[in-house]
Every structure is written in C-alpha cells, then in structure tokens.
Amino acid sequence: MGNKSYPGEFEQMVLLAVLQLKEDAYAPRVAQELEQSAGRSVSRGALYTALDRLNKKGMVRWSIEAATSERGGLPKRRFEVTGSGVEALKDSRAALLNLWRGLEEELARD
Amino acid sequence: MQGRKTRPPRLASALLRLFLPEGLVRDSILGDLWEEHRNLVIGSSRLRGWLWYWRQAIDLGSRSAARRLSSRRSPRETDQRKGFGVLLDHLRQDLRFAARQLLGRPVFTLLVVATLAIAIGPNVAIFSIFKAVVLEPLPYPESDRLVHVWRTDVASRSRYGLTSPNYWDYREQNSSFEELGVYNPYVFNIGDGEPVLVSGVLCSASLLRALGVAPQIGRLYTDAEELDGSGRVVILSHDMWQDRYGGDPEIIGNQISLSGEKHEVVGVMPEDFVFLSVWSRGSSFQLWTPYPIQGYPGTLTRDNSARGGSWLLSVGRLAPGVEWRAAQEEMRGIASNLAELYPETNARTQVWLQPFVIEVFGSAAGRLLLLGCTVGFVLLIACANVASMLLARAAGRQSEVAVRLALGSAKWRMVRQLLTENLLLAMLAGGTGVLMAVWSLDALKGLLPPDLPRVDSVAIDGTILAFALALSLFTALVFGLAPARNAARTNVVDALKEGGGAKSGVKKRNATLRRLAIAQLAIALMMTNGAVFLFRSLQNVLTTPQIFDTEQVLTAHVLLAxxxxxxxxxxxxxxxxxxxxxxxxxxxxxxxxxxxxxxxxxxxxxxxxxxxxxxxxxxxxxxxxxxxxxxxxxxxxxxxxxxxxxxxxxxxxxxxxxxxxxxxxxxxxxxxxxxxxxxxxxxxxxxxxxxxxxxxxxxxxxxxxxxxxxxxxxxxxxxxxxxxxxxxxxxxxxxxxxxxxxxxxxxxxxxxxxxxxxxxxxDIPLSNIRTMGTVLDSSLRGRYFITVLTGLFTAIAVLLSMAGTYGIMSYNVAQRTHEIGVRGAMGASRRSLLGLVLRQTLRMLLFGVGIGLVLIVNGTFLARGLVYGISPFDPFHIAAAVGFVVTVALLASLRPALKATRIDPITALRTE
Structure with missing residues (x-):
C-alpha cells in the first residue's frame, strides 16, 4: 500500500459526481451536483483544475459533443470516469472503511 | 433581443480567451460559462449573471496564468519562481498596508475619495451619454456607406432639400450610389377606432433599401407600388404593431386608414429598427409610406416646372468601394449638366454630400464634447487638489519614510507603497463616482435636449465601467506623480536631521504645491469665464423680444382627414x-x-x-x-x-x-x-x-x-x-x-x-397642444442643458480650487509658524503678518490669472456658436470672472492668514 496514491477529498467528490450524472456529466452539471448533494459550492476554476488533474492521472476522460445555441455555438465536453478512476475510488473507500472500523460508536457519541 | 441580453460580458470573455490555452478545451469551458451565465440571467437577474461571470473569469484566468508561468520555468529557475511568489506576496502586503494606512486616517481618506469621486462621477455620466448618442454604431448595416445628399447654392453654404425632378436625374444618372432615396417626416391621422396623430415618414421605396433594413414580417414596398400612384401601402413600426394592433401576426394584408385613405399593411419593421432623421431628430417614427398622400403637397413628380422648390431629404447608399468624395464629384458633374439644361431653376444649384453619421450626430457630438471638456477640467482640478493633499501629508510622513529607508527598505519599494495607496484611493473614488453617475443619470436624461438622438439607450454598462476603471487609473497616475517623485527624492540624512534640516526638499515640495495651486486657479478661472458667458448668453436669449405673445397664446395641431x-x-x-x-x-x-x-x-x-x-x-x-x-x-x-x-x-x-x-x-x-x-x-x-x-x-x-x-x-x-x-x-x-x-x-x-x-x-383629433411659451422653451432646451450643466460643473470646480487654495495656504502657514513667530516677536504688526500671507496668495493668483487668461483666449472656440449677444472677449465679463476667482481665492486664504496673526511668538519658537 506504500506507493499507492489516493485521489484527494475534492477529487473523490468530483469523481463520484461524474459517476452519478452518467451521460449528463459536464462541468456545469458536476458543479450543480456537488452543490446539491454535498452542499459544496465550487468555483469553476477549482473544478476545471480538478478535472484536468484527474484526466492527467488517467481517472477521467472526456469527449466532445456538438454545440447548441444556448452556449453561443460552443462545443460541450462530457466527462466519464475511467476504469482506473473507479478502481481508485474503490481503493480509497476500502481504505477509509478499514480506518473507520470500530470507531463508529466512539464517533457517534457526540 | 434576448440573444443580446443573455450574452456574457464581452470584456470578461475576451480576457478568458486570452488567458486560457487555445483549443477545444477552452471553447468548451467558454461554452459552459456561457450556458451557466445564460441560466442565471434568465432565472435571476442580469446583474447576478454579470457578477458571477466576472468572478469565474478572474478565478479561471488567474489560475491559468499562474499555471502557464510556472510550467514555463525550468527547474533551474525555481529561484525566480520564488521571486514571482515573493512579488505576489509583496503586492498583498502593500495592499494590506495601504488599506491600513487609509483606514487609519479616515477623514483624509474620505476627503480624497470625495474630491476625486465628485469629479469622476460627472465624467462617467457624460461619457455614458456620449457613448449612447454618438459612439454606438448607426443601426444600419455598413452604415459608413450611407451619405446625406443636399442641394446647395453655388455661392452660399446654405443647405436645402432636393427637388423632385432633380432627384430623379441624380438617381438615374449616377453610378456612385447603390441606392438613392428621399423622405420627409410627416404627421398622419390614423383613422380606425380612436383617431390619433402619429409621426411617420413619407419615403421612396429606394430609401428603405438604401438603409438596408429588412422587415421583421412582410416586405418592403416596391418601386412599382410607389410610381404608379396606386401604392396605398404602409409599413408599421414594431411599437405601433404591438401597441395598436396587439402584435397580430395576421396584420399583413389588412387595410388601415391613413389620413383618410385605406392603406394596405405590407410589412412590420424589426424591433430594433430606428429611423434617424436630420429633421425631427428626437421623434420615434411609427410608419413608412410612399408619396403622395392626401393633405401633403409634395409628389415625386418629374415635371420640370417643379425644379424650383426644395423639400426632399435625401439619403443614399454608396456602391461598394466608392468614396463619398468621389461620389460628390460625380454628383456635382450631374448638377452642372442640369444647370445648363435648366438655367432658370438650376443655374445656382449644386450638390453637397455629407456622411450620414456626421449629419445625424455632428451637432450632438459638438455639444457633448464641450461638456466632456468641462468635466475633464473638473477632474484635472480634483487631481491637482488631491496631489497637494498627498504632498502635504508626505511632509508629515517624511520622518517615517526616512526611518524606513535608514533601516534598509528599498526606495522603489517605498515608492511602490505610495503608488499602491494612490491606486486604492483612485479605485474607491472610481467606484463612488460610478454610483454617483448611476444616481444622477435619470435627472441628467431629463435635462437632455429633445433633439438628441438615442437618449433612451443611455445606461451604465460594461464599457462605461471599463471607462471608469481606466479613468481611475489615469487619475491615480496624474495625482500620484508629484508625490511619488517627491518621495523618490527623499534624502535620508537630510530628513533625519533635527528641525527642518531638509530645507532643499521642503523648498522643492513647496514649489510643486504652488504650481498645483496656480494650475487649479487657472482652470477654475477659465471655467468660470465660460459659465459667465453662457449664463449671460442665456439671459440675452431670454430677454430677446420674440415679438409674438409668449404668455396668452395656445396652439395645437389639427389635421383634416x-x-x-x-x-x-x-x-x-x-x-x-x-x-x-x-x-x-x-x-x-x-x-x-x-x-x-x-x-x-x-x-x-x-x-x-x-x-x-x-x-x-x-x-x-x-x-x-x-x-x-x-x-x-x-x-x-x-x-x-x-x-x-x-x-x-x-x-x-x-x-x-x-x-x-x-x-x-x-x-x-x-x-x-x-x-x-x-x-x-x-x-x-x-x-x-x-x-x-x-x-x-x-x-x-x-x-x-x-x-x-x-x-x-x-x-x-x-x-x-x-x-x-x-x-x-x-x-x-x-x-x-x-x-x-x-x-x-x-x-x-x-x-x-x-x-x-x-x-x-x-373624428379629428387635437394634437401637439402647447402654449407659445412652451414652444419657446422647448427650442431653448439645448441651451438650458449646456448652461445648467456647465454652471454646475464650474461650481464644483470653483469649490474644489477654493478648497485647494485653503489647504495650501494652511499648510504654508503651519510650515512658517516659526518664522512668523520670530517676526511677531520682533514687533511685526498683525496687519503686516496678514499681508505676508495674503501677498503669497496674490502672487499665486497673478500667475493663475495670467495662465487662465491665455486659456480663455485659446479656448473660446469650444463655446463657438453658444455665445449670444455678447463678444466672447467682452472685457467686462472677463473682468467679472477674474474678480470672482480672485475674491474666492482671497477668501479661501483669509482663515489661514488670520491664523498667522494669532500665532503666539513664545509657542511658535518652542515648535522647534
């Protein structure tokens, strides 16, 4: 486990949001999802940076879709979590669950 | 229309384009932002959308810029990268320090911000009017090809409309114009339902083609419909279509009664179509129909006997690539031929072309430019004023600066600190100025003369904010220059010496202060003089007998249809x-x-x-x-x-x-x-x-x-x-x-x-009901506008320069406390002490008035055409302006002078 790298907290959230959105995963919707489900409002700068980083790590990939008039005729970039992205999420979940084990009661006290 | 409203702020998206690396990714990000901005505008407000977009653009842009900077550096350059970080750090420190400095002296900060804002506000307001009225492009495609065609007399420069037979000859013989048309604004009686009079335009089919307008629904009328006289057709404005006919899409083909005759509606103009006429400039026209019409004397006849009059306004679209001067040459040739053919009527007739944009906006641009100069001068005075305040304050900070320098602070760092403070001040003032402009804009619009076109679209938008920003930066540069130079010259040893050892620095600073005061007085004098002449001219116009009765006469327009x-x-x-x-x-x-x-x-x-x-x-x-x-x-x-x-x-x-x-x-x-x-x-x-x-x-x-x-x-x-x-x-x-x-x-x-x-x-309505007093008043609106605003801005300028003089003289007296104390101790009378201070004011005044007079003599062209019933060099009125400014300046230095006489020698000598 020593050399294994986990996605950061924000990256995990982004990955999960992308998975949730399925076909509809492009940046404005991801931002919306993060706001609605995680109560986290993100600047678009932070979001694109995270998506870029995940793309470089091979955890997401994107494809271009045709332009529509609501966007001034500009193209649309749809994101998708790759196999290694899903693996990373699973690993991180497993690691967290391991760490949580036996602590539920203690942490639930207050 | 919605497309324009939901479009993201142009400047912000241009910046994004600049900062984000080019490619599909950039385009998709711009698309995302476009979409989100649009949703915000539709779901919430334009302002929220605007703010949101700008926030995201700054965030994205700065991230991208930082990333580019760091990725360009090789590992060896890490030191420099650190340097960049340090620079950013310094900037943040400077800003924080500047904010603390300003907050620490709230009165000073407030004074500076108010002084600058009171000058920036009018500049922003006048510019927003200028932009909407003059700078916005004409609402016609390739409007630089549109020209106005006038008939002139060979000898005089008077301009007249064309006559109908001449128009036909010009139109058929020229090769310079793609289209040449004619029109006349006219009032029509719309007869179905409640009879009303509306402003409309009688025009040839070619005129509408020349403007390049395409109707929103239906079509334009044709030459054939116009020529055989059977063309009882009409095109409605979008407003009229909406207001009177409820936006009925089936309106095309319907008959409406126009001046007593049935006319078929063939088209409706687009919502944003504006018909700009050289006559009836402020009017919004509601319909377009071909000549002739009942009740209107003119027809587009080719009858040679009608070559004498002149009543048709003419606009043409030049063929692609044809210069208007070349077109003028050709038209003049045609006019000369006609003069030979019809000497009786055409012997002295020539043609004169004028680009449409100058024709429509020329006079408005002139008047607004005059106001622009006026507010520009107010800004200069405010800058000089603030510069003096900063210099005077710099005197108080001399030791602080010197100590910091002695402890090893870099000189450029000190100067940068000063500049940061100035920038912060200017930005605060700019923001306040914009708010002032927003609040005053409605009042200002009410004052605008009715013949100014496109007044409705005056608003504070992105361009205006950019202008305000640029103006604030410029302001910071102007007022910060002298103080920064002064600081850069600080000599540590001199400054640290006890008891005014820094004589040379003080002298230089005092000279700068005096020069600034002189500049303020000179500009204030020039503006006062301008205001005096404008008010006198207005008074002359108002007292000019108009012969007719302006009190008891009512007038109204009646159209029989x-x-x-x-x-x-x-x-x-x-x-x-x-x-x-x-x-x-x-x-x-x-x-x-x-x-x-x-x-x-x-x-x-x-x-x-x-x-x-x-x-x-x-x-x-x-x-x-x-x-x-x-x-x-x-x-x-x-x-x-x-x-x-x-x-x-x-x-x-x-x-x-x-x-x-x-x-x-x-x-x-x-x-x-x-x-x-x-x-x-x-x-x-x-x-x-x-x-x-x-x-x-x-x-x-x-x-x-x-x-x-x-x-x-x-x-x-x-x-x-x-x-x-x-x-x-x-x-x-x-x-x-x-x-x-x-x-x-x-x-x-x-x-x-x-x-x-x-x-x-x-069925006959009464319209345009006015008293003759109102008729007179409305013809004077343009003059009221210029005079009232110039008066207002001059009052601001005089107040500012009065405050400036007061400040400088107070500072001066404070500095000379010791000297005055010695003089007092040596037995100088109170009167001679008073004279000592006032003499200095008089010396400044001498220079200020001298320069002011030079400015007056060279600046009269600005008010050309506005001075009425009085010579622009009238010595009495110039003397009155000089007297006023001198009195104001002396009054402003009276308090400091009196303070000088009350200085107690003992206390003064102790101030060492």
Whole structure:
C-alpha cells in the first residue's frame, strides 16, 4: 500500500459526481451536483483544475459533443470516469472503511 | 433581443480567451460559462449573471496564468519562481498596508475619495451619454456607406432639400450610389377606432433599401407600388404593431386608414429598427409610406416646372468601394449638366454630400464634447487638489519614510507603497463616482435636449465601467506623480536631521504645491469665464423680444382627414367655421390657423420684384412663406406696422392641389415682415409694391398690402429673416396649427377648442397642444442643458480650487509658524503678518490669472456658436470672472492668514 496514491477529498467528490450524472456529466452539471448533494459550492476554476488533474492521472476522460445555441455555438465536453478512476475510488473507500472500523460508536457519541 | 441580453460580458470573455490555452478545451469551458451565465440571467437577474461571470473569469484566468508561468520555468529557475511568489506576496502586503494606512486616517481618506469621486462621477455620466448618442454604431448595416445628399447654392453654404425632378436625374444618372432615396417626416391621422396623430415618414421605396433594413414580417414596398400612384401601402413600426394592433401576426394584408385613405399593411419593421432623421431628430417614427398622400403637397413628380422648390431629404447608399468624395464629384458633374439644361431653376444649384453619421450626430457630438471638456477640467482640478493633499501629508510622513529607508527598505519599494495607496484611493473614488453617475443619470436624461438622438439607450454598462476603471487609473497616475517623485527624492540624512534640516526638499515640495495651486486657479478661472458667458448668453436669449405673445397664446395641431376634405374648398370652409365658433367664446380674444409656427422654420420661396427679370447667374431673393387665416397677427400678437391685415375678401379662387395660385391674372394680396421690406425696398414704403415668381411662365403676382414686425422663424437666437404671408386660400392646407389668444389662462381653452372641433367633426383629433411659451422653451432646451450643466460643473470646480487654495495656504502657514513667530516677536504688526500671507496668495493668483487668461483666449472656440449677444472677449465679463476667482481665492486664504496673526511668538519658537 506504500506507493499507492489516493485521489484527494475534492477529487473523490468530483469523481463520484461524474459517476452519478452518467451521460449528463459536464462541468456545469458536476458543479450543480456537488452543490446539491454535498452542499459544496465550487468555483469553476477549482473544478476545471480538478478535472484536468484527474484526466492527467488517467481517472477521467472526456469527449466532445456538438454545440447548441444556448452556449453561443460552443462545443460541450462530457466527462466519464475511467476504469482506473473507479478502481481508485474503490481503493480509497476500502481504505477509509478499514480506518473507520470500530470507531463508529466512539464517533457517534457526540 | 434576448440573444443580446443573455450574452456574457464581452470584456470578461475576451480576457478568458486570452488567458486560457487555445483549443477545444477552452471553447468548451467558454461554452459552459456561457450556458451557466445564460441560466442565471434568465432565472435571476442580469446583474447576478454579470457578477458571477466576472468572478469565474478572474478565478479561471488567474489560475491559468499562474499555471502557464510556472510550467514555463525550468527547474533551474525555481529561484525566480520564488521571486514571482515573493512579488505576489509583496503586492498583498502593500495592499494590506495601504488599506491600513487609509483606514487609519479616515477623514483624509474620505476627503480624497470625495474630491476625486465628485469629479469622476460627472465624467462617467457624460461619457455614458456620449457613448449612447454618438459612439454606438448607426443601426444600419455598413452604415459608413450611407451619405446625406443636399442641394446647395453655388455661392452660399446654405443647405436645402432636393427637388423632385432633380432627384430623379441624380438617381438615374449616377453610378456612385447603390441606392438613392428621399423622405420627409410627416404627421398622419390614423383613422380606425380612436383617431390619433402619429409621426411617420413619407419615403421612396429606394430609401428603405438604401438603409438596408429588412422587415421583421412582410416586405418592403416596391418601386412599382410607389410610381404608379396606386401604392396605398404602409409599413408599421414594431411599437405601433404591438401597441395598436396587439402584435397580430395576421396584420399583413389588412387595410388601415391613413389620413383618410385605406392603406394596405405590407410589412412590420424589426424591433430594433430606428429611423434617424436630420429633421425631427428626437421623434420615434411609427410608419413608412410612399408619396403622395392626401393633405401633403409634395409628389415625386418629374415635371420640370417643379425644379424650383426644395423639400426632399435625401439619403443614399454608396456602391461598394466608392468614396463619398468621389461620389460628390460625380454628383456635382450631374448638377452642372442640369444647370445648363435648366438655367432658370438650376443655374445656382449644386450638390453637397455629407456622411450620414456626421449629419445625424455632428451637432450632438459638438455639444457633448464641450461638456466632456468641462468635466475633464473638473477632474484635472480634483487631481491637482488631491496631489497637494498627498504632498502635504508626505511632509508629515517624511520622518517615517526616512526611518524606513535608514533601516534598509528599498526606495522603489517605498515608492511602490505610495503608488499602491494612490491606486486604492483612485479605485474607491472610481467606484463612488460610478454610483454617483448611476444616481444622477435619470435627472441628467431629463435635462437632455429633445433633439438628441438615442437618449433612451443611455445606461451604465460594461464599457462605461471599463471607462471608469481606466479613468481611475489615469487619475491615480496624474495625482500620484508629484508625490511619488517627491518621495523618490527623499534624502535620508537630510530628513533625519533635527528641525527642518531638509530645507532643499521642503523648498522643492513647496514649489510643486504652488504650481498645483496656480494650475487649479487657472482652470477654475477659465471655467468660470465660460459659465459667465453662457449664463449671460442665456439671459440675452431670454430677454430677446420674440415679438409674438409668449404668455396668452395656445396652439395645437389639427389635421383634416377623410374623403370629405379632398376638395380644398371644403377645407377652407371648415377652418372658417371652426374659427368662427372658437372666436365666439368669451374667453377667446382671437383665433386663427397658420401653416407654420414662429421659431419652427418652414418653407422658403424665391421671388422677383416688379421690373426685375430673372438672372440665372445672380443671387436669388428668397423669403419664408406662410399661409394664414385673417386673424393670425392679432391671435399671435404680432404688431402691424403699416397697411392692413389680409381679409376674407382678399381670397380668390381656392387653388389646387399644390401651393400654386395658377391664374396669373389674379393678383394676390400679401403681408410682408420688416426684414423683407428692408431687404427688398430699403428706405421705401413697401405698401403697394408687387412681387412675382421667378420662373418665366408667370404663376403668380402679389401685391403687398401690409407690413408686420418680424418674428424669428428659425429659432429664438436667430435674426428675423424676410417672410411673406399669404391668405390660406392660396394653399388650403389639410394640416395646420390652430392659434388662440386667450383672455384667461391659455391652457383652460383646450377643452373649449376640443369641444368646438368635435361639434364639426368628431373624428379629428387635437394634437401637439402647447402654449407659445412652451414652444419657446422647448427650442431653448439645448441651451438650458449646456448652461445648467456647465454652471454646475464650474461650481464644483470653483469649490474644489477654493478648497485647494485653503489647504495650501494652511499648510504654508503651519510650515512658517516659526518664522512668523520670530517676526511677531520682533514687533511685526498683525496687519503686516496678514499681508505676508495674503501677498503669497496674490502672487499665486497673478500667475493663475495670467495662465487662465491665455486659456480663455485659446479656448473660446469650444463655446463657438453658444455665445449670444455678447463678444466672447467682452472685457467686462472677463473682468467679472477674474474678480470672482480672485475674491474666492482671497477668501479661501483669509482663515489661514488670520491664523498667522494669532500665532503666539513664545509657542511658535518652542515648535522647534
């Protein structure tokens, strides 16, 4: 486990949001999802940076879709979590669950 | 329209394009932001969308820029990368320090911000008007190809409209124009339902093509529809379509009643189409229809006998690649040929082209530019003022600066610190100024003269904010220059020496302060002088006798429409009946009708005197012509000087259809004004003299039976020019101004007149109801606007320079406390101490007034055309302005001077 790298907290959230959105995963919707489900409002700068980083790590990939008039005729970039992205999420979940084990009661006290 | 509203802020998206690496990713990010911005605008507000977009753009842009900077550096450059981080860190520190400094001296900060804001606000407001009125492109495609075509006289520079046969020749013989069209603004009576009068345009089909407008629904009318005279067709404005016809998409093909005739609606103009006319500039036009129309005398005839008049406004679209000067050359060639062919009418006729944009916005641009200069000067004074404040404060910080320098702080760092503070101050002032502009904009719009086009679109938008930002940066640069230079010169050793050892620095600083005060006084003097001359001119205009009665006269426009008025004789009968009914009312002294009101121009006619023959190469005599009912002079209060008025008995055959008393055997009776008599028969009695039309087939003879005082036809500030009054039988108009002189408040007559009109024909509306006082007022709106605003801005300028003088003199006295104390101890009288300080003010004034006078002499061109009834170099008024500024400056330095006399020598000597 020593050399294994986990996605950061924000990256995990982004990955999960992308998975949730399925076909509809492009940046404005991801931002919306993060706001609605995680109560986290993100600047678009932070979001694109995270998506870029995940793309470089091979955890997401994107494809271009045709332009529509609501966007001034500009193209649309749809994101998708790759196999290694899903693996990373699973690993991180497993690691967290391991760490949580036996602590539920203690942490639930207050 | 929605497309424009939901479009993201242009500047912000341009910045994003600049900062994000080019490619699909960038485009998709821009698309995301576009979409989110759009949703915000639709779901919430434009402002929220705007703010959101800018926040994201700054965030994304700065991240991307930082990433690019760091990725460009090789590992070796890490030190420098650190350098960049350090720089950012310094900037943050500077900003924080500056904010603390400013907050630590709230009064000083408030004073500086208020001084600058009071100057930036008007600049922003005036610029927003200038942008909306002048800078926005004309609302026509490739509008730089549009030109206005005027007829001119060979010798004079006067401009007239074209005549119909000439227009046809120009249009058919030229190769420079893609399209050449003509138009006249006109008032139409819309008859279905509630009768109303609307402003519209009579125009050739080619005119609409020349403008390049495509209707939103339906089509434009064609040359064929226009030419065979059967073209009873009309195009409606978007507003009229919405307001009167509920936006009915089935309107095309419907018939509407226009001036008594059925017209088929063939098209509706797009919502953003604006018809800009050189005449009736402020009007919004509601419909477009071809010539001819009932009640309007003009038709697009090719008849050579009609080459004499001039009434068509003409606009053309140049063919691609043709320069307007080249087109002018060609048109002048055509005009010269016509002059040879028709010497009687065209001998002195030439053509003059003017780019459309200059034609429409030229005069507005001039006036707004004058105001722009005025507010610019206010800003300069404010800058000088703030610079002095900063310099004076720098004196107090001298030791602090010196200590920091001695402890190893870099000099450039100190200067940068000062600049950061200035920038912060300027930004605060800029923001406040924008708020001031937003608040004052509505009041300002109310003051704007009615002939200024596109006033409705005046608003604070992104461009204006960018302007305000640039102006604030510029301001910071101007007012920060002297203080920064001063700081850079600080000599540590001198500054740290006890007791004013830094003599040379102080001297230099004091010299700068004096120069700044002198500059303020000079500019204030120039502005005061301008305001004095403008107010004096306004007063002169207001006290200029207008001859007609401005108190008791009510006027309203009446347009007879409908088949029953087709016969001109019935119109005369109608007018007679109406006037008789109104005259019978006890509150009415006299009622009349006229084709033209005073001050509102009219039509021009050339004439010959008895015994004269027409010389095509000579100067033609011309006069305004007006058609009136017998009671006109009495109703308008125009005094009779000799002879008699026109009576019904002078009426002959009612003439049709054009203004053209056809029978040369009949002799018409006319009344002329004083200017006409002086021009045509100097030193002689005009009564009994005869006039003729200038063309050889003699169309009319007129005998002068009366002489009246001259009114000013073209505006309250113009001279009275020759005018001939005909009885309305000579031109039985369908549309005329009703004029009624009242024994009581003239406004109370409105219902009476409306009632009498309804008795005769309830389908005829009364429109454009005004008193003659209002007519005079509205022709003076432009002058009020300039005068009031210049006065206001000058008041600000004088206040600022007064504060500046006060500040500098107080500072001066404070600095010389020691010296004054010594003088006091040596026995100097209070009066001599007072003189000591005031003399210094006087020295500054001497320079300030000197420079101010030079500015005045060189700046008169700015107010050219606005100074009325007074020489722009009138010594008395210049002296008054100088006296005012000198008094104000002396008053401002009185308190510091008195303070000097109260300095206690003992305390003063201890201040060491």
């Amino acid at each position: 409908g088949g029953e008025y087709e016969d001109p004789a019935t119109r005369i009968v109608f007018w007679e009946q109406l006037l008789e009914r109104i005259d019978a009312h006890p509150d009415v002294e006299r009622a009349a009708v006229t084709a033209q009101l005073p001050l509102e121009t009219g039509t021009y006619e050339f004439y010959l005197l008895e015994g004269e023959t027409f010389d095509p190469s000579g100067q033609k005599r011309g006069a305004w012509r007006n058609f009136i009912s017998p009671g006109y002079f009495e109703a308008m209060g125009i005094p009779m000087l000799a002879g008699r008025i026109l009576t019904e008995a002078d009426g002959g055959e009612v003439s049709i259809p054009d203004w053209r008393p056809e029978s040369p055997t009949q002799e018409w009776k006319v009344v002329v004004n004083r200017a006409m008599a002086e021009r045509a028969w100097p030193g002689e009695n005009p009564i009994g003299k005869r006039l003729y039309n200038i063309e050889t087939p003699r169309r009319w003879i007129a005998e002068v039976v009366g002489l009246v005082e001259g009114i000013r036809q073209t505006g309250p500030e113009r001279r009275s020019t020759p005018e001939i009054y005909w009885l309305y039988d000579a031109n039985p108009f369908a549309g005329a101004y009703l004029v009624a002189r009242s024994r009581v408040d003239p406004v109370s007559l409105v219902e009476t007149i409306r009632g009498e009109l309804a008795v005769l024909d309830r």
